[in-house]
């Protein structure tokens with residue numbers, strides 16, 4: 001029994017070291033995340049339903065359509081299970097992704113058929129969750145009209161070159177000019193407060209959930225450095241921890 005346990009710990013350490021080179025987490029942080037994954041998996045395989053629960057309770061993603069979409073993006077091997085690697089890589093992106101990585105994540109979430117273009121049907125599918133709270137108030141026709149209106153607003157805002165489809169470069173350009181457009185097709189990222197609460201369970205280097213987080217993010221979007229803020233000091237500490245412990249530059 002003892003040997004098996006030691007063997008398991010060795011495997012976790014090796015995997016954590018490997019993942020620390022592919023993500024923005026240190027080996028210790030990866031180990032903690034792998035332990036969290038083990039706890040989730042101890043209750044049953046981490047399939048769609050279980051992972052939706054995790055996204056809902058831990059990351060406070062509540063939109064029904066977005067829960068499924070985010071699960072699909074995490075499960076990039078497309079085998080119906082969120083394995084340890086998919087878990088750590090996905091969480092790394094949510095917790096420490098750059099502005100461009102987050103834009104890419106949101107775009108992939110919205111691009112249901114994966115053809116690198118967002119059509120009206122995809123917007124319609126993603127945005128219908130936003131009107132669920134009104135399903136008892138509005139009748140079906142009113143709901144449908146409401147969704148169609150929101151789709152048209154999104155098209156106007158995001159189809160920058162006005163060719164009738166939202167390409168990734170349209171979306172990226174739109175988000176850089178207005179960061180609030182990032183989740184305009186559906187709330188697929190955890191609120192900063194939930195993210196900070198989750199990160200506080202396994203690392204000291206996490207974003208504060210004060211309004212400064214949003215400021216930092218907006219500055220990051222514009223590629224401007226903001227050296228005086230407390231958050232940026234955290235960021236620098238984080239970067240130095242990362243560069244001292246990672247052999248390969250993180251993604």
Ligand SMILES: [Ca+2]
Pocket residue numbers: 074075076077078079080081082083086
């Ligand atoms: Ca998978």
Ligand SMILES: [Ca+2]
Pocket residue numbers: 111112113114115116117118119122
């Ligand atoms: Ca598409």
